[in-house]
Amino acid sequence: MAMEEKKKSRRVQDFCVLVLAGLVLTMSGCGGFPTRQTALPLSDLQEAKTMTTIRQSAVAGQFYPADPEELRTEIDTYLRNAEADMPEMPGKPRMLVLPHAGYVFSGRVAAYGFAALEGHRYDTAVVVAVSHRASFDAIHVYDGEGYATPLGTVAIDLGKVAQLKKFSTRFENVAAAESGEHSVEVMVPFLQQALGGSFTLVPIILSGDNEGDIEILAAALEGIVDENTIVIASSDLTHYPSYQDSVIADDRTVEAIMSGNPDTLASTIREMEGENISNIDTFACGELAIRTIMTLAHSLDINSVTTLNMANSGDVDEGSEDRVVGYAAVAFSKEPTGVDLTDTEVEHADIGFTGDEVLSADARREALGIAYATLNSFVEDGAEPNFEPASTELYVPLGAFVTLLKNGGLRGCIGLFETDEPLWKVLRDMTVAAASEDNRFDPVTAAELEDITIEISVLSPMKRILDPLTEIEIGRHGVYVKKNGRAGTYLPQVATDNNWDLETFMDSLCGQKAGIGSDSWKDGTAEVYTYTAQVFGE
Template identity: 40%
Template sequence: MGSERIRESVIAGTWYPGNPEKLRTVILEYLAKASAASLSGRLVGLVAPHAGYMYSGPVAAYAYKLLEGRPVKKVLIMAPSHRAYFNGASVDDVAGYRTPLGVVSVDRVFTKRLMAYQDLFSHVPQAHAQEHSLEIQLPFLQVVLGAFQMIPVLIGDVDLDGCRRLAQAVAKAIGDDEVLLVASTDLSHYYTYQDAKKLDARVIEKVDGYDPEGLFEALRRRECEACGGGPLVTTLLAARELGATKARVLHYANSGDVTGDVRGVVGYMAAAIVDNPGKAVKEAPSSEPPESSVEEGLSEQEKSVLRTVAWQAIRWKLGLEAEPVYEGTASKLWEKRGAFVTLRKQGALRGCIGYVEPHMPLWRTVKEAAVQAAFADPRFPPVRAAEVDALQLEISALSPLERLKDPLQFTVGRHGLVIRKGYHNGLLLPQVAVEHAWGKEEFLNWTCKKAGLSPECWRDGNVEVYRFGAEVF
């Protein structure tokens, strides 16, 4: 590898505006209309669609809006090859990519690291020559990031083991470097509006559940479609290798929402991949009380059971499924624990209710919290059957409350807070402080306000302050 050639745009003026001022204006308009998702944890990767901007630009904006104000300097884009067949992955052998907004330079040092894995990465010139799925991401990145370097990777024919090996190689190449991953994919193609939504809901379910293996299997069984299935699965796996433990779908739409033609549509999804919002930054040893054994964590199978219970409980109340009853023997699911269930729709809050005190087995707590979040949150109308497939669900399994002698004896990102005084009671989950970048005193002040008390009530010796841990998934 060593070409100094600049790859010229092959889609400017067709897939997106060729005039730089118009292109920038269009992107800024999309970003202005997209709502900013509240995400806790370190952003590891994004998923964005790759159709023409008039169709998928409004959806892509939900992903790229998360980059506003972030100091990202390197982006590794994994995209599908639509015009060439090959095994494994192809790294482009160019010095940069030109769009109407300028040239994005390729990190040649990084591409050499990837090419060192000769059994996985090669250079297939015909794959990159006319490919749109990678280039289409660049103008959005140029607007939100300014100057940055890219690593352009096209994924060819791969099985699940191939995705795993590519993901491991990508993670090893990144090492301690700061690199954002981006997966480029559209979803189902040319089904009716309703059929497309059903197919795409399967992809959304697997991405929201951070289940790349399950997603690959669903794609293999043709239970759903994604033309960038290989890049998507590989990106989810690589992000996991880099410490990510959670993904969230930020927005979904299809071309029928733009054109009004519902006879044959293409689905689009934006998503984010982050590390565990419940994990705290490593700190020096302190004199804080020891953590509850609950923080040892639930297994992936136990989390899957709780997600199934929550979804089935909501559908049960809508008359769509039988009432969920857990009859397994997993001891952690029978422990009496508190839990919250949070529902979102297209990235916006749709309901959040839970139980702090451990009065019921965890699986039952999740069941009840899911029903309450869907149908009894006073801030929102009850969930309707027609919108269930568009919802995203998050569970926070709580550790027991610990009353604090010193109100500052907690760790932001690891602990949630409860403040009580008389009939006043306020609670905020751990991820709330991370989402708003609060320090300890700000977190305490806002929890006081949540309880209906003055912001600095926690300084009053008559106020009870409690901390708790939360495993969020």
């Protein structure tokens, strides 16, 4: 395939690109037309001092248009085109990796991330970047009153800034970090257009030589991030290799990001650094920012990663194929809480107690009573009864499986891993589903009721893990795996009842149950989640 055809076929759309007079200095990468930049010492730029004013735009007219109407029109064009080609994504975006080059080069890729935010509520945007100009021994967090762009001024969330400063003395307002820096600023006009004017901003800039700040920043952000906060890692990918070398390297970097493991990203980049790729300057200028949000995502159980779009500066007419900068838009979101076990079947094991004791003996008896009463009412009369349990534990929102057994054999099993509904209602609904919706079996009939017993598994929330060999405890953890749209789960007791070790348990789950390959849990291609279960029956 000719290079021109490859350019047209790579994960980019045909756009009506607006080439504006204000963009004659538009930057393809982090610092301008492809030339190497060197971080300057703090003293060479200006001394650090506290800023208490509005931070004015440093790169309007260079990275994006200075004229407000031109800027709105260009952003809107990118957003509308991204919306028309948006990949499916489970759940509300919670974190993004987005490029920060001049809009004519990376704007269409970044737009995928911002378009994914539209229609969701976000009160705060936290943008994490890595300095391109200054070297400093701190984590810069801007504590001025606002961030100004041609579209207006966004207020700084001074309450969250204060929380960060209270968390660690590493957080400072370093004036040099903002001087001429573009990596946070270029995100703001897109946020203004996608979210409107109702959000506040927390701008954070790391110094590229302070890897130790990753853990500090991730831990600090855990205290200020909620479901209505979007966290953005600002980063371009490869800088200045050839078009084809960029495509290959960026694919490897994004695959590492998709793993959800920040150590995998670091080791992938270190490996590529040793391969002597011609004219390479960096594989991700915001590597520390990306690793920070990956660490945070793992802590918050934000467990799904989606690549929204990829391209490089060679994909636009204004770019060169000889020296390119790579771009990707990647979203982190949380898996939907409900899991239909019609698709992800649960192996039945003998009744017993496994995992953490969530329910008291009285609550367990009442839970079984709810399940049996529901089964009889639904099968005989088609009615789903309401209950007012006496046990307070049954009002807690917890996931559960309901397993129906007929003469000791499996007769139906449906469940939810996580839910906002009280446990008693989950048990009622899953009993109905197990009796009528498990497509492995015909619906339960009234003639069968006297032969059916019920087993209940009350679950903890799922937690994504990165090292199954050390993080799975046989007999205590249930495991859920997924890859390429296929998934499966084993309850904790499956391993103990079959006398399986970890390798046998996981090989069977991945290879036989989920059908995703018995080695997928070892080679990192499968996503792996653990949970505990309290299992009980008559």
